[in-house]
Amino acid sequence: MSKNIILFILISIFMYGCFPKPTDYNGKYPPRVAADKNLDLAKRAIDEDYYEEAYQILDFVKNHYPYELDAQEHLRVLYGDVLFKQAKYIDAISVYQTFIKIHPNSKYVPYAQFKIAKSYYEDMPTDFILFPPPYERDRNSIVYAQKALIFYIGNYPKGKNIKEAKKMLQKTLDYLANYQFYVGNFYYKRGKYKGAVRRFKNVIFEHPRSSYVKESIYKSALSYIRLKDVVNAKKYIELFAKKYPKSDELSDVKEEFKDTKFPKVESLEKTSQK
Numbered sequence: 587m588s589k590n591i592i593l594f595i596l597i598s599i600f601m602y603g604c605f606p607k608p609t610d611y612n613g614k615y616p617p618r619v620a621a622d623k624n625l626d627l628a629k630r631a632i633d634e635d636y637y638e639e640a641y642q643i644l645d646f647v648k649n650h651y652p653y654e655l656d657a658q659e660h661l662r663v664l665y666g667d668v669l670f671k672q673a674k675y676i677d678a679i680s681v682y683q684t685f686i687k688i689h690p691n692s693k694y695v696p697y698a699q700f701k702i703a704k705s706y707y708e709d710m711p712t713d714f715i716l717f718p719p720p721y722e723r724d725r726n727s728i729v730y731a732q733k734a735l736i737f738y739i740g741n742y743p744k745g746k747n748i749k750e751a752k753k754m755l756q757k758t759l760d761y762l763a764n765y766q767f768y769v770g771n772f773y774y775k776r777g778k779y780k781g782a783v784r785r786f787k788n789v790i791f792e793h794p795r796s797s798y799v800k801e802s803i804y805k806s807a808l809s810y811i812r813l814k815d816v817v818n819a820k821k822y823i824e825l826f827a828k829k830y831p832k833s834d835e836l837s838d839v840k841e842e843f844k845d846t847k848f849p850k851v852e853s854l855e856k857t858s859q860k
Contacts, residue, residue: 605631605639608646621647621657628664632671640668659685659692666701675705696738700747703734707754710761725765732758763793767802779809783818800830807839816848 608624615623624647631640644661651657666681682698682705689695709727735755739748770785786802786809793799807822823839830836 605634605636608643608650610650617651618654618657621651621654625657625660625664628661629667632664632667635671637668637672640664644668659689659694662689663694663698663701666698670701670705670708673708675709679705696742696745697747699734699738699742700745700751703731703738703751704754706731706734707758710758725762728758728761728765732762759793760796763789763796763798766793767796767798770802770805774805774809777812779813782806783809800826800833803829804833804835804839808842811839811843811846814846814848819843819848 606627608627609620611620611623614620624643628640628643628647631637631643644664647654647657647661662685663682666678666685669675669678669681679702682702685692686695686698706727710731711727732755735751735758738745738751739755742748745751766785766788770782770789773779773781773785783806786806789796789798789802790806803822803826807819807826810819810822813819820843823836823843826833826839827836
């Protein structure tokens with residue numbers, strides 16, 4: 587073993603054992619101030635990944651300052667933060683939810699609500715495009731994240747974390763549009779056009795800013811053509827023509843429409859002149 591590795595190990599052991607301990611400051615400060623100073627130390631421990639030390643400090647404040655109500659509420663939120671920092675998101679959510687239930691009027695409730703939303707968000711799958719069964723299962727955390735973020739943004743529009751919450755919400759919407767398009771395309775490629783159009787419609791109408799809208803309208807039109815549904819086929823061709831009049835796919839879908847034998851076939855002449 588090289589000297590550098592030995593030195594690194596010794597330094598790590600030394601630093602691990604050197605994190606400050608909780609203290610009552612020998613009565614130097616009023617209880618409220620002493621409790622807050624210890625909580626600041628706990629937050630530092632969380633930030634620096636000293637999780638056991640963070641728990642020790644929080645337990646110290648809990649036991650030594652039982653009548654400091656603000657500190658007692660704050661430390662319960664910080665218990666959740668310890669879990670969150672360790673990526674134990676489901677456990678963290680449980681802590682935050684319990685806190686809100688017990689202290690619904692606390693000033694720390696908005697923060698706890700935000701951390702619930704962020705916990706769901708961080709628990710979202712990173713490799714989202716998988717095969718259908720796990721893909722369907724993994725969507726749950728995205729749906730929960732979206733609902734929690736909408737709740738936070740709606741109830742705390744001037745909240746400290748509102749900008750971050752809005753960015754996260756947009757990403758969950760993108761993920762859900764991605765999901766709907768993926769499943770729709772899965773059905774489309776297998777000729778299951780009724781299932782495909784249900785998913786494509788979700789993209790078109792629930793996620794109108796998604797990058798998948800164009801292809802969803804295009805494939806909806808093709809799906810209805812292949813289902814011999816002349817009314818809806820025309821509807822989605824017209825929608826595609828309106829939104830993407832210069833698209834190369836427009837002539838393709840019109841051509842397929844004209845080449846398809848529908849019951850009581852209707853002409854696309856009016857649509858072509860638009």
